[in-house]
Amino acid sequence: MRTLVSRLAVALLGLTLVAALAEPVPAQKRGGTLTIVRPTDPVSLEPNLETTAPGAWVYFNMLEGLLTLDEKMQIKPVLATSYEVMSPTKVRFKLRPGVKFHDGTPFNAAAVKFTYDRALHGTPPARWASLAGSLAGAEAVDDLTVDILTREPYGPILRTLAMYCMGIVSPAAVQRLGADFSRAPVGTGPFKFVEWKTNTHVIIERHADYWGDKALVDRVIFKVVPEEGARMIALQTGDADMVLFPSPAQLPALRRDPKYTVHETTGIRVVFVGMHAGLPPLDDVRVRQALLHAVDRQAILDNIMEGSAGPARGVLAPGVFGYKDMQLDRVYPFDRARARALLGKAGFTPGPDGIGGGQGAVPRVGHGVPAAPRQPAQPPSVHAGLGDVERGCRLLALRALPFEAGAAGRVEHVAV
The missing domain is CATH 3.10.105.10 (Dipeptide-binding Protein; Domain 3)
Structure with a gap:
């Protein structure tokens, strides 16, 4: 399958459009390696240090939050199974039981508190802290119950917790790896980290013990190909299965190519x-x-x-x-x-x-x-x-x- 994804934008000025190209296939197949070419390497693979696309494209597959947004921008549970508003500044979440981080340690309320304390009150705080509104932190009620606190009543709190950069990290891995955690993150997601060669590629692979639906592919390789034309050639020659930031000038021709199906939506x-x-x-x-x-x-x-x-x-x-x-x-x-x-x-x-x-x-x-x-x-x-x-x-x-x-x-x- 050959896929092309477009996520280009222009200033206020402009609203992004997202396009995808794929060869028609009769059915999804399990296994194999998905090779993605994209223009730049991440700054980090940890949300505390990286909130831009090159890092998020990768770590979003490894780190999960309490909530997420689906393709219709509706809130969906991930590591939380339910929530209850306890007061104008407190929301109580029940956590998914039986979930483990990639290092085998348990996911629990203490891990949620650790993640938010480290991000909001660390020195320096996480880059995403400025995006989190009045989020103040978390308190563990028991192993599978956590309270999320805000400094004042804050209506968008659920959407804040569903941001792509709100993934819960393994406390044990952070303590073991120290600064190196930013290059080898450990979460609960459907993929786990394998390798990062700076300005060359990042490799992640399917987590066999994932709590939810298992990923279809065995491995994903994010390759750095800075030149737009080279990315498009890689797609057309079969050296890549997906391209991020394609050439807009080539999209009309690819739409006419019967080998591809173009899917487009407003970003x-x-x-x-x-x-x-x-x-x-x-x-x-x-x-x-x-x-x-x-x-x-x-x-x-x-x-x-x-x-x-x-x-x-x-x-x-x-x-x-x-x-x-x-x-x-x-x-x-x-x-x-x-x-x-x-x-x-x-x-x-x-x-x-x-x-x-x-x-x-x-x-x-x-x-x-x-x-x-x-x-x-x-x-x-x-x-x-x-x-x-x-x-x-x-x-x-x-x-x-x-x-x-x-x-x-x-x-x-x-x-x-």
Whole structure:
């Protein structure tokens, strides 16, 4: 079977689309190795240190949380079998009995408490802690009962616990491996860790003693193939069974190829430009509004994403809890004349040299971006739009750095 998965996005700007290609097969077969090619290697295989896709693609198969979200974004039990709201700040979970970690140690309430204490109160705390709202920790009631606590009433707590990065880890393995746990995680999932060769591959294999339905394949190999064209060639020659981040330009031809069936759906990722409203000149709402009007989002969708993404209608995707159509295309249409006018009202006007007058300088912003396929191509396109409004906007492209930090630890104005 040959499968192609597309998970490309564009900035606020854009909503991801997910596509899959597969050769028709008469029935599922058990056994064998699934080889997946993807563009980048993980930073870590532990959620506390890695919340981006390259790591999550792998560890989500090995680590399980209390809850998960199904393909319709509905909450489903995993390591928890039921829950009861005890108070506005306490939810009690009954845990699945008889489950063991890959190292043979028992899964229980103490492991849940250990995982959350380590993540929320460690030094430093887990990267996902900032995504967890008012989650405060866990208390073990007995071996198979645990209370999840929040600092205040928090409606999305169940969805927070269903996040991909909320997997419960083996306390014994963490204590035994120390820092090396991040390269060889131990959980309760249907696959267990085998090998990680940096920038080459990660291998996981079916866990024979998994508590639930056993995985169909014996082994999965995640290979690093940075070049998009090489990933597509690997799929077409049979060197890979699945490709992550395929070439959007090749999707139309593959749709017409009778050897493949294309399945597409709207993804749940919105890529956006985040502005630091506490730093000049972005502390002036007119400057922020000018930036929104200055960028031709449709051109980015058409020319960079090549039809593999759609326009964002709000800060959340339609499948995400809390989504609202904010009609961003109507509120902030592409309009360079309006952008220039807003900058002028904010005191930034072109001088004789076209660089700037008024306050003596045009808006200058530092711009940080993460390492993701096609995403580094988006800031220059954003920058080009701004340049047509007011030259002199500094673009600082940063790869694989925290969104809020610059190369020297300084705070940047903008992050994509």
